[in-house]
Amino acid sequence: MLKIPVHQVAGHHAGDRKLGPLVDDSGRFYKPLQSDDRGSNELSFYTSFSSNMKIPDHIRRFFPTFHGTQLLEASDGSGLLPHLVLQDLSMGHLNPSIMDIKIGSRTWPPQASEDYVAKCLKRDRESTSVPLGFRISGFQIYRTKETGFWKPNRQFFLSFSADDVRSALRKFVSSNGSADSDPDCAFASVVYGGSTGILAQLLELKAWFEDQTIFHFYSCSVLMTFEKELALEGRSSGAEIKLVDFAHVVEGRGVIDHNFLGGLCSLIKFISEILTTPDECYPPKSCLQDSEKSHFCSDDGVNE
Amino acid sequence: MLKIPVHQVAGHHAGDRKLGPLVDDSGRFYKPLQSDDRGSNELSFYTSFSSNMKIPDHIRRFFPTFHGTQLLEASDGSGLLPHLVLQDLSMGHLNPSIMDIKIGSRTWPPQASEDYVAKCLKRDRESTSVPLGFRISGFQIYRTKETGFWKPNRQFFLSFSADDVRSALRKFVSSNGSADSDPDCAFASVVYGGSTGILAQLLELKAWFEDQTIFHFYSCSVLMTFEKELALEGRSSGAEIKLVDFAHVVEGRGVIDHNFLGGLCSLIKFISEILTTPDECYPPKSCLQDSEKSHFCSDDGVNE
Known part of the structure; x- marks a missing residue:
């Protein structure tokens, strides 16, 4: 009756002699x-x-x-x-596209030990956490019935730059989402935009974080999910966000979670820009920056 | 013709054989x-x-x-x-009350050297920068013509806790602002509140930081200033904020300054709470927390 979840994109995976959900x-x-x-x-x-x-x-x-x-x-x-x-967040989903984004430039709580701080700080500096305030930990992007999901392995995300993040957030909502194609952002407005889309949900979460002083969420992720097939049928894409992974939540003690809030605002800005500059989603090759041309195609870590 | 500024509350001071502004x-x-x-x-x-x-x-x-x-x-x-x-920001001011608040839980830019990161991180962790997202670097609070300013020295701020920060932000706008008195927050509404007060100005700054991706302001301070005597006369208090100290500003490269923004939002929350809980400004002794009772009085570093 118990099974290994098929739509997990980050974290520990259950398996033969492996502990997981x-x-x-x-x-x-x-x-x-x-x-x-x-x-x-x-x-x-x-x-x-x-x-x-x-x-x-x-x-x-x-x-x-x-x-x-x-x-x-x-x-x-x-x-x-x-x-x-x-x-089970994947319940009711057939072929969900999912992205796991770890929020905050700092993944360690203030009272952490020296060793733990050093370990986290190294990872935060080597990833986009320090420069961007968040990092993409994993994703799966549904392509077609025939080709299934594009689901890179963990290695793929380790060397992500700011431009890689920009590109991944565009590919996530593209009809042709894969390692070596330019994003068309076909589903940007229906997934990210609108009054019930992901941007609207992130803004609701932001308003709460500007006020709440109960919890500080270190090393916690925002999970973004939608169903490409619903979007293709012209129905609501089922776009939603969820927060997951609370092993490093501490009491807020009357202070807002400025670390999570800052990273959340940065993510909001990245997603807003996709909605406000849709022309950058169909770029003629000659207009592309060199870094944008190559950064997905040249990565050997892609696990297709 | 050149003089040493009298209203400097933080940073290097000019003086006999000392380099300063x-x-x-x-x-x-x-x-x-x-x-x-x-x-x-x-x-x-x-x-x-x-x-x-x-x-x-x-x-x-x-x-x-x-x-x-x-x-x-x-x-x-x-x-x-x-x-x-x-x-000269003090120009036109007679007896300005001034507070210097260094914004951001992180005072080092992402590309800083290991040594510089270690030095800053130690200071950020020992101060309120990491837990609160900002730290008070200095202040001067005008009392009366006879008693002049309360201007603690640098040592005074080194061991500040969250409660010390709460108390200092209340004393800053109190008629009896000094080390050993309970804050009455007499000027809170005229300095922090209102459509042109400090909170309104901080919110304007916040809206810009949610969008601007030109600069990242590491180790930069917000200076809050007002004139107690104007406030006493029932005139506008001249409350204003200025940003100062840009030795560690770097290019934003298309990313918002989530570090500054997070700290700014935290400061905004602290100041909002003073306006929304004015009853905590006249606390009967028995209602005071132990920590609030003693934390200014017991400090030997006070330089009155």
Whole structure:
């Protein structure tokens, strides 16, 4: 009855002798509690968040529903392990295009140990986290029934530049999304734009982050999802954002989460620019910057 | 004709054998060009900023006017040195209350050297920069004609906590602003509030930072100024903000300054709370938190 989720784009994957999340047919997602502080931390967050009456409903919908914990046979065969029981975000989706974006230029909380800070800081500086305030951790982009998904492996994202991020956010909403094609941004307005699109949702989240001082979300991701086939049929694309990964959430203690907010505003600016400069989505080859021409095509890490 | 400025609350001070800025009677402020990269960097910024046509006037007014450079006898007697010629922000002020707030949880640019990052990171973590997204670098608070200014020395600010910052922002607009008194926030609404007050100005600046991708302002300060005597007379308090210190400004390269923006939003939240919870400004002793009772009184570093 429990299966390995097929639409996971970042994080630990379950598999032969590997510990990772599982799903069932009823729409539940089982995430093994990490044995160190991260597990108890994430459980604390879900417990606190789900019982906090100050979270407005229009914000709560951006978080996976929490159904407590359950002892389950772990996916690595190591025996019974407590799992967080969460909403399976891929439930009801057929062929979702998904992007996982880790928000914040700093992935470590202020009170972290020297060693942990050094480890995170290195990763933050080598990725786009420090310069851009966020980094793309993974994505899958649906192409066609025949060709399936474009789902690069983890290596692909490690050396991403600002231009790579710009291009990936365009390819995510293109009809021809793949490593070696120029983005046409065919679905930009229906996925990113509109009163219920991803930009509108990010702006709602931003307004909350300008005010809330309950939680600080370090190393947390925004997951963007939509259904290309729905968009092709001219129906609503089902575009939505969710926040995931709360192993490093700490109390806000009366201060806003300026680190998350700053990164969120940066992401909002990147997405706004796709909507306001659609002409850059059909660029004649001669108008392309050299860096834009080559950066997807030359990457050997593409896992197609 | 050149004098040492009397209203400087942070940074290098000119003096006997010390290099620092000078002012004249015509409203000009002469800042010695630091001999390392910082000097040329700050000059580049002023040159670029003053000629950039994309800076709207309602934002330009938040920056000191730039009048080029001039060779002057340095304040430390070391001979002729190039100085930036800037607007003297204290010109026209009699007894200004001034607070210098360094914005951003990170005071180092992404491309900084390992050594520089380590030095800044240590200072950012030991101060409120990392937890709050900004730190108070200095202030002077005018009391009365007889008692003059309360102007703590640099040591006073080094161990500031979040509660110290909350308290200082309240004392800044109190009629009884001093180390050992509870803030009454008598001038909060006239200085921070209103359509032309400091909060409104910070919100204008915020809107620009949500969009501008020209500059990233590392280790830059917001200077808040007002005249207590004007406020006492029931006239406009002359409350205004200015940005100062651009030795670590770098090009934005199409990305917003999420580091500055996050810190600015955090400061905005602190100031908003003073306006929305005025009752916390006249606290009966028994309602005070222990930390609030003691944190100014017990500090030996106060330089009154």
